[in-house]
Amino acid sequence: MAEKIEDLNLPNAVITRIIKDALPDGVNVSKEARAAISRAASVFVLYATSCANNFALKGKRKTLNGTDVIAAVQEMEFEQFMDQLKDSWEAFKKEQKDKKDAAEKRKKTKEGEKAEGSSTGQPSQDEVNTSTEAAGNTDSMEQGEDKEDEQEM
Missing domain, CATH: 1.10.20.10 (Histone, subunit A)
Structure with a gap:
């Protein structure tokens, strides 16, 4: 207090x-x-x-x-x-409900997109980004190996 x-x-x-x-x-x-x-x-x-x-x-x-x-x-x-006061309270409750509904809708949409991506056999955007990054890393490794081979000769 x-x-x-x-x-x-x-x-x-x-x-x-x-x-x-x-x-x-x-x-x-x-x-x-x-x-x-x-x-x-x-x-x-x-x-x-x-x-x-x-x-x-x-x-x-x-x-x-x-x-x-x-x-x-x-x-x-x-x-x-x-x-x-009652009108303001009702407006506040409606606003809170709308926010909650919108958040649930976004969550369901996001889950639906993930499920849709995996069910069609197509990789999700995250999977594409990860594989692209991995491919980029392998290219640089292969280039490094080529340089080592050239130096040995």
Whole structure:
């Protein structure tokens, strides 16, 4: 656990970027205001985490999940953010599923190409590269032997 509350602050670069994105162009925010927003955000995250942890403990789990966070936000009486939070969570889950599906598809395609190459009797690209390298090495060895033969004569 952190020794000082300052150790729990969010990174200033992240806070600055969020503030810039939230405000119209041309609005300046003082260093003091950024520090206050940073502290407030840190306290909010800590409180939300604590509330979500209570829901996980009630469920006899050690790992927080999305439903714990949503229940915590609701318990903290931030219902006005519930729709946006749920939409963001659904988008996140969909993105993760799409990434997983794409990775599985790439893996199956790769396995299919390997199986196809070996079933047709044609060497795979790796086998071609290896045999080409080996052939190159034999040529140089043969040339070396020819030179030795010439020197003996």
